[in-house]
Amino acid sequence: MDDHLIHYGADFAPYLVTRAEGSYVHDHTGRAVLDFCSGQMCATLGHNHPDVVAAIEKSCREVLHLYSGVLSPAAIELAQSLTGMLPAGLDKAAFPNTGGESNEMALRLAKMHTGRHEIVAFTGSWHGQTAGASAITYNGGRKGYGPTVPGVLALPAPNAYRCPIRHCTDTCEMTCLEVGFGLVDSQSTDRPAVVIAEPIQNSDGIIVPPDGYFVRLREPCHKRVMMLILDEAQTGFGRLGRDFAFQGLGIVPDILSLSKTLGGGFPLAATVTGNAIEADCREKGFLFYTSHISDPMPAEVGLAVLAVLRRENLAERAAQMGAYLREGLEGLQARHEIIGDSGLLMGGELVEDRTTRAPNRDATASAARQVLENGLILNVLRAGSANTLRLAPPLTVSRDEIDPGLAILDEALAKS
Secondary structure: OOOOOOOOOOOOOOOOEEEEEEOEEEEOOOOEEEEOOHHHHOOOOOEOOHHHHHHHHHHHHOOOOOOOOOOOHHHHHHHHHHHHOOOOOOOEEEOOOOHHHHHHHHHHHHHHHHOOOEEEEEOOOOOOOOHHHHHOOOOOOOOOOOOOOOOEEEEOOOOOOOOOOOOOOOOOOOHHHHHHHHHHHHHOOOOEEEEEEOOOEOOOOOEOOOOOHHHHHHHHHHHOOOEEEEEOOOOOOOOOOOOOHHHHOOOOOOEEEEOHHHOOOOOOOEEEEOHHHHHHHHHOOOOOOOOOOOOHHHHHHHHHHHHHHHHOOHHHHHHHHHHHHHHHHHHHHHHOOEEEEOOOOEEEEEEOOOOOOOEOHHHHHHHHHHHHHOOEEOEEEOOOOOOEEEEOOOOOOOHHHHHHHHHHHHHHHHHO
16 A cells, blocks of 8 residues: 555555444444544544435436536535524535535635735644645644635644643633634734634544633624634534534634535535625625535535434434533543543543653554554644544444453553
8 A cells, every 4th residue: 555655644554444334434344443533524424424425316317417517406506504503604605525625715814804814823723724724724744834814823722731831721711712812913914814723622632721711702702803613513513512613612703614524525615794794795795616615415414424423323323422421531531640531522631640741652553552452543633733543433333342342442551
């Protein structure tokens, strides 16, 4: 596999997957492996869900691809279904293919609507690898590529376990927000447009902001007449036990960016905003034209995913299975130097000891190898300051699948 493929990140896994179903993938030897990553966190209905497969087959019989200005019924129905799940102010949607594209579209909407260009993003963020999205990704991939997009400013992300301004310990007092905007103001050319944030900093180690943080974040945004984009690529559509993370934050964003979990393993994303913002941008000549935006096949898949989420109450199931998984992880935490956190999205970091909190990167790498050898796929977050084993099983996962996964992790931690 090394002979003809460009290496685009971590090393390739030492196996090939020839079949996948539900919570399992099957390698070229026929071995079944529990996938607690849900693919790239996309297969939230489990691998090859029958409804997703049926939607793809339907599109293959009807229409696969259209000129971007020509729509299929599925694209219209998906927009209606998605916005029907959202509050007023998130009224219109567009459907690109990836989270990076969705964030690019969101940024362009914010810049055009405000007439300004400065973007504030969080340290530890991951928003994609396209030009604009990579400029606001601080978690990794910044070194060696030269200048990024002008006007991008960093805000220290809240992290009570490792306070970015060395102020808090275990309880975030949100001082980082006040200090951070002071730094932003000192760097700004007085053209602030938007703040973009993830409800949970997934790729930085599953970092959960304190209660009330996003309500507080709205204050400096309003003061500077800045918009707020929430990037829910990894937290939307039931992952946290509710349809969207912002429903538990006390705010509604100006623009909502979605991907991964909308396609159930198929490349589908969404950018959603309000009627007034869309109308203003349209009048000003807004342009975001890609070859596969609003394509029929992804739209059919998105419709199927939303239907399954509703029919099977998967947000509620995620809350129940998340509580069960958390209970199991807390049992491991009592026996191993591991910390962790949220819904069916959790992370555990191995540390040298709980006093110094020094990351034990060797043990984390060893545990990742051990679990894979024993039949479990976890995602190891090593970019930036992260040193975390991430668990994000499909929303359809059962207790009978969580139990062996925890047993494999327990054994790996004992050997690491």
